[in-house]
Amino acid sequence: MSAESVRGTSGEDREHYTKAESRAIRRRSLHLLGSILKPLRKLMLLTAVVVVVSTGMRVIGPMLIAAGIDDALPRAIDQGDWVPAVLITIAFLLSGAIAAGLVGWYVVLIARLTQAVMLEMRMRIFRHTQRLSLEFHEGYTSGRIISRQTSDLESIQELLDGSLNELIDAVLIGTFTVIALCLLDWQSGVLLICMGIPLAILMRWFVIESQKGFRGTRVASARLIVQFVEMMTGIRAVQAFRTERRNAKAFAEVSDEYRRTNLRVIRLYGVLDPGLILLANVTIAAVLLWGALRVSEGTLALGVLLAAVLYVRNFFGPIEEVAMFLNSYQSAAAALEKVSGVLEEEPTVPDPAQPIALPRARGSLAFDRVEFGYGNGRKVLSECSLELPAGQTVALVGTTGAGKSTLAKLVARFYDPTSGAVLLDGVDLRSLAAEDLRRAIVMVTQEAYLFSGTVAENIALGKPSATAAEIRAAARTVGAESFIDALPDGFDTDVNKRGGRVSAGQRQLISFARAFLADPAVLILDEATASLDLPSERLVQEALQRLLADRTAIIIAHRLSTVAIADRVLVMEHGRVIEDGSPEELVSAGGRFAKLHAEWQSTLAG
Known part of the structure; x- marks a missing residue:
């Protein structure tokens, strides 16, 4: 595979790549992102610590509820000892307050991180496109450059601003929930893990299909911007030669292509969302049924069953957020491919490695x-x-x-x-x-x-x-x-x-x-x-x-x-x-x- 085959200009209007090309493009995009994030390591580490601690505080809740129902409540009713109930209530409120405070701090930290990344990426595109030779600009339309600086960067910012928060929240909540459930009731934990198999299959299918779909939407979006910018830039010629109707027809075709590519992606959610709801209900029903049988036999406390159901519900709750992240991720990944493609372009008129100074030329x-x-x-x-x-x-x-x-x-x-x-x-x-x-x-x-x-x-x-x-x-x-x-x-x-x-x-x-x-x-x-x-x-x-x-x-x-x-x-x-x-x-x-x-x-x- 030639290097040219994965560069920004050569593959700009393509929707499908070979596996080797896709791997090369991913490596290129990850290298770009890594180079931008490297100077932000300390901020990333602080953000990670804050979000892990806040998630831990949020996951403790069902365990405290189980302890309150199974231990503190009987002692208060049978022995009149309300101290454990009060202590658990205080612990529940305190963990919630700490979690809330840390979540607020996390939102501020992730915003700082996002804005730092976007500033660096925006400036890199601007500096690099100015440095590129005239040959690049004569072959790369202004509309496509504008698309890199606007819609593509907006997609990346949308991912970092909101969807990434949702993914981190979902992953940590899911991981901590499974661990807590296994510690609380390993049998309910096994049921949840088993249901993770069809969940993984569903999510993998969605990732593969949406990747194709969102690459198509980025291509269609760039064509739409190019068409609009060119018509508005040449508005004098448009009005002089009365080409408004012909231009409107051409723009309608490009707009319709953009509409159809978006509809293809939306149809994927028509499968994903009902599938997630079905898996969540089946898992809750299985845990509730198996837990009820054990409660009736006296081998499982009622508070533990309630906590197990809460944990399962908490596990599947953020999965919808994962789907929304995948929405933004695929769009942002396709946008990052385009941005990294532009940044990979090398000037065909490079600066000399060892320049010769000529402070005052004569002009021969x-x-x-x-x-x-x-x-x-x-x-x-x-x-x-x-x-x-x-x-x-x-x-x-x-x-x-x-x-x-x-x-x-x-x-x-x-x-x-x-x-x-x-x-x-x-x-x-x-x-x-x-x-x-x-x-x-x-x-x-x-x-x-x-x-x-x-x-x-x-x-x-x-x-x-x-x-x-x-x-x-x-x-x-x-x-x-x-x-x-x-x-x-x-x-x-x-x-x-x-x-x-x-x-x-x-x-x-x-x-x-x-x-x-x-x-x-x-x-x-x-x-x-x-x-x-x-x-x-x-x-x-x-x-x-x-x-x-x-x-x-x-x-x-x-x-x-x-x-x-x-x-x-x-x-x-x-x-x-x-x-x-x-x-x-x-x-x-x-x-x-x-x-x-x-x-x-x-x-x-x-």
Whole structure:
């Protein structure tokens, strides 16, 4: 079995695994849980002591009742000696009070334990998913990540918060009850143990079947969240193309699948609950009948029979809680499988074991026989060898799929080459310290994503320590100061979710200011002016020249007006550079770029 077969992304939508895969997944999940619980050993030990003592206090009750009926009551009636009855009553009340106090303490301790586990798990998912490479995020939908952080963690918390309490209570009560019953009346204890055989068979059947069912509910739940998130994220396209009815039909199908998987699990309880009630009644009847016969023969005291019946009832009472735990357990176990699967993912662009420091990069780039293909095996770049001197502005031109964006992503080290190397100032990017790489190379994309917060906070993203004057100067440099000052609160205006308060062109200018403030040695503009209208583009051309001054720049653009500011143009086709030269040289050469340039000139004339 390959390791990939049990990883989070590969098995995300599967409901059935081989036995070997299931064992590997369980080991992975238990290892995760163990690593989280290890620092909490002292709290776990204290919790265990409190719950054991409180359970012992609760189990003493029927024994005290038996002693009161069989010993203390006859002495009070026959001899007028009420001291034993009073002492047993005090002991009964005292044991109940101690048990109640310890149960309250236990609830607080288990809550502390649960919240500590959930905090660590939530932070691990967040830290790890941020560290994972772009390849993971491009293949793992946002809805599934949200499902890991929300519904899956909620299932685990539900288990730890409530159901685990019920299981511990049921197991300890059951164990102590059997021991106490055997000490009190071993024959009734044997009857109870014998009835444990069909009980074990029933519970095992339920565990196996519910495990399958709850894995199905987790898969269906993740699909439901993915469908909803994708539709809401793309609501503009939904309304623009009037796909509401088609989306509603697709969502109804996913919702119906979720309903059916839940119904399959509920049907299991339709067998479990009546089975538990039947076994409890049969056991109580057997103990009562056998005890009554012995009481009539004088070999068993009436108080002992009453205590035995109470113990049997107490034993089966929490079994329903065990069933509820199994409900939560199977759901939480399936959720833990998904969470551990994500946490097992390794970055495809790992940090170097012994990083090379480059505190101040000059910005010279080199591609040394670089080849690259995505996960599907399709080769995108072939034998690419280039030299980009520091301070040069290079434009990448070509048809869609020519490899322009891929080349830029290799420079930003969102991906690593399949073979060959990308060098910055002679240092392989794979050997460069992560903080130096992020400081040296910045990429501005067409999306120009803005986070919730103020305009100033968004500009300062790459330099959180920037002063208000530095932020304003960066905005002024790229021509964004005037429209920012016109906003309701100027630089302190909240841009709202994803920058909804500003236009697409304004978002792009803010992203330019962000890049300028970060002051990288290498700046990549991937279709960064595509969202600007022509008047805005003309205004930003001068700002772009200031932005690109004294640094290496790679510009990917279909608009040749942006390409015109480049020192050098690379024309790409099918992952290869087919033309290389200044814009003027390539226009004079009459090749592919010259044709593109002529078409652009004709559109301007029109």
